[in-house]
Amino acid sequence: MTLRPDLAIIADNVAQGSRVLDVGCGDGALMAAxxxxxxxxARGLEIEAVNVAAAVSRGLSVIQGDADTDLADYPDASFDYAILSQTLQTTRRPDAVLDQLLRIGRRAFVSFPNFAHWRVRASLLWGGRMPVTRLLPEQWFDTPNIHHVTIDDFRALVKDRGLTVEGAWFLSGDKQTTSAAANFLAEHAVFLLKN
Known part of the structure; x- marks a missing residue:
């Protein structure tokens, strides 16, 4: 099974035999891997019923729920890792969701599309319209993305919260790129955090 590049990074960095909660797990591809x-x-929380059904059909333990409201039901430090991949920007309160992830998990993986990537900037500058890209394929009026986060925005949030970054990976296309000028050159970011 071939995983999406951000999910492959996460899979490569989760310790053998860990307890994992995948929040916004989609069809369960990462959990199965x-x-x-x-x-x-691996346990999962997913808002879309069709994705819950797909994950359960893979023999995975997934329940339907909302990251904005249902994470409060999980006990403190009940998982080694809490994972939020390509979901942060769709939550109503990303800061509160991040706090919950790090309460539930000893560590948290967070991945998100970088809205400061040069193609996004060029689309706004030259076209004057919200961009549609491979990673951001929806029009502005039907996108689930309600918070347009950049790598530098996320770094500032992490610093303000006093969190430790144990790992950071940046993707341009499907390939890893360096952290140099990541806010401008990376389309996608993956962070491993702990309190």
């Missing part, structure tokens, strides 16, 4: 490759005890 973690279970099959690393013997991980």
């Amino acid at each position: 973690l279970r099959d490759m690393h013997g991980v005890d």
